[in-house]
Amino acid sequence: MQWINRPNLDFRGFSGTVVAGSIAPGDPVVVMGSGRQSRVKEIVTFDGAQQRAATGDAVTLTLEDEIDISRGDLLVTPQARAEFADQFAATLVWMKEESLIPGRSYWLKVGTRTVSATVTALKYRIDVDSGAHLAARALASSEIGFCNISTATPVAFDPYAANRDTGGFILIDRFTQETAAAGMIAFALRRASNIHWQDSTITPRQRAELKAQQAAIVWFTGLSGAGKSTIANRLEQKLVALGCHTMLLDGDNVRHGLNRDLGFTDADRVENIRRVAEAARLMAEAGLVSICAFISPFRADRQMARDIAAPHPFIEVFVDTPIDECIRRDPKGLYAKARAGAIPNFTGIDSPYEPPETPEIRLNTTDSDPEALCDRLVAELRQRHILA
Incomplete structure (x- = not known):
């Protein structure tokens, strides 16, 4: 189905191309997915009404019943379902x-x-x-x-x-x-x-209301040494002091358990972020503010995390620290090892980092200390009604 043809209130047709078989007025049809059924009332073309349409014909069908059909749906006969x-x-x-x-x-x-x-x-x-x-x-x-x-x-x-x-x-x-x-x-x-989805009687909103907060995912991204973990940890301290229920997921910590089987190839990095995003979504469904601190170097993977998080608020925080400053800090000695060839696929050295183009929040750690940055984050969360 390419589009719904409704030039006026008296006409509702379904336009598309016949990709297999043929169709004629009176033939039964089924909408794949919904299973709704009707019969063809008329076949309309630029040359007028037709008695049959075959493979390759572009036509507009009218049906005998008012049924819900959307662009992209596939109409089939009951005997030839896709x-x-x-x-x-x-x-x-x-x-x-x-x-x-x-x-x-x-x-x-x-x-x-x-x-x-x-x-x-x-x-x-x-x-x-x-x-x-x-x-x-x-x-x-x-x-x-x-x-x-x-x-x-x-x-x-x-x-x-x-x-x-x-x-x-x-x-x-x-x-x-x-x-x-x-x-x-x-x-x-x-x-x-x-595999079927099992509905829960208690909703994520009810769980969050018990905690007097809105569930959300705060996702820190940035280079190694940018300050993600430091700021995320201090933010959690401030939120807990305000009575907020939180969970902090840190890039290094999850690799000791949930993601201990993953390395640092591009494929493993993608799977690392997918698993964490699923875990963060479960935390949000429990009514928590889930704080995630991960390099998450690829835009596509951060978008994947955002998609997984939906419909919960997803707040991307870019800890924007220049690579030279990260190398100068090098709190774990990782840049020195990577530059010596001891750590392959290290982000910023021989594996790229794709900075966010439109993050919800951008933090510059070179002109503000973690305390001031966390105060700004708390204010942002209040403004977004995550905190009461």
């Missing part, structure tokens, strides 16, 4: 210069529907010359791989082998809007339909 899932396996052709790293979030466009999606696992890379399946943790530009993909909401599709229009898709970079990859869906991952 797949409907939020996880599937696919072959992917990577197009960006920056490598594909599982865990990153993209826009996925299949047919006329666009949803948020993540490559959850790269199963293998395909050698284009031999067809051999090769172990891989990332895909470089022009490489082909077989992967698992998860979407934020279920989508309707067919395997690409059955229908290229409903089985082909593209991934779009969320920041640049560039096409990142083209893909072909192989099959749905059935485990998706076996």
